[in-house]
């Protein structure tokens with residue numbers, strides 16, 4: 334393991350690193366990775382964009398489940414892996430962080446240059462007038478519209494979705510957009526069957542094209558929305574390092590691959606690089 338961390342440190346110490354992070358980074362923050370080997374298998378298919386937009390009962394199911402799941406994600410705290418990524422950024426080694434996660438934990442840990450590839454659970458948007466609102470405000474409105482609705486459950490997916498009995502869902506009242514009065518509100522996350530906004534993808538490619546290396550953290554690169562950056566790196570001859578539990582789609586392209594937990598590996602990487610200051614201090618005290 335030490336030898337591999339040394340190789341990873343060599344890669345990162347050259348600077349210009351673009352991090353691509355996935356659900357595996359947030360499992361130690363209590364947000365399960367339902368694709369990873371330690372996570373539970375997906376119990377049902379995720380809701381597609383089409384379902385959400387076309388089917389009012391699907392939207393009711395989404396918001397009823399999200400009303401519980403979102404609170405869990407909103408209360409989650411960054412772990413030592415998030416703090417290590419922030420320390421790498423503050424140490425000047427990173428070009429930026431592209432995350433597939435919608436939990437905002439990189440920013441909570443102190444990372445500044447973050448592109449949330451699949452959006453954020455923090456914000457909602459009206460599909461009619463485009464008005465944006467905070468998820469927190471929407472939670473208040475949904476609570477007011479559903480005063481009797483409260484159920485604790487521990488089966489929570491990374492997107493803040495949960496399993497709920499149909500009887501709870503059928504009684505749930507969804508609220509319309511506050512600005513236009515009747516528009517459909519959608520969380521500002523990329524649903525299955527929906528494309529990542531073009532300007533966001535362009536920004537990521539700009540980072541990747543000027544990167545010295547890519548560092549894949551906690552992602553099996555199953556989805557093309559992030560795997561395409563590894564393909565681009567291969568085309569441009571950019572080195573790829575991977576830390577992930579279990580195999581990833583990018584393993585054949587990696588010059589170093591560590592199959593281990595991120596909260597274990599990343600603080601050691603940061604120590605090896607000799608980062609100083611409050612962020613590495615936070616990494617050390619958390620171990």
Ligand SMILES: [Zn+2]
Pocket residue numbers: 459460461462463464510511512513514515516
């Ligand atoms: Zn509206």
